[in-house]
Amino acid sequence: MSGLDKNRFRNTTISFRVSPEERLALEARIKVCGLPKGEYFIKSLLYQRIEISVGKYKSDRLALELKKLREAFECAKSETATLCECKALLKQLQEVMTDNEKLSADDFKTIT
Numbered sequence: 001m002s003g004l005d006k007n008r009f010r011n012t013t014i015s016f017r018v019s020p021e022e023r024l025a026l027e028a029r030i031k032v033c034g035l036p037k038g039e040y041f042i043k044s045l046l047y048q049r050i051e052i053s054v055g056k057y058k059s060d061r062l063a064l065e066l067k068k069l070r071e072a073f074e075c076a077k078s079e080t081a082t083l084c085e086c087k088a089l090l091k092q093l094q095e096v097m098t099d100n101e102k103l104s105a106d107d108f109k110t111i112t
Helices: 020-033 037-046 056-075 079-111
Strands: none
Touching: 020 037, 056 079
């Protein structure tokens, strides 16, 4: 990280690969939305509704991430980064579970 980056609020970069077609579609959506590209991705990724899908593969992935966090927490000399990761994961899980409980209650009301 350069000296200039450390004074920025957002000083971490995340990247991922897409196909040429996906890139065109994403860029079109960003233009239509009118937001700067970074803001579009942040809003799209952080404020979308998360649903935990049933299935062995997805359940195994979640279990693996929880196991990694637990092991890192147990082995960490400096707990700062690990604690932040744990808090973020638990917050997201809590929000998903709360949303799913609301949905289940709403689904039940529409059935009865």
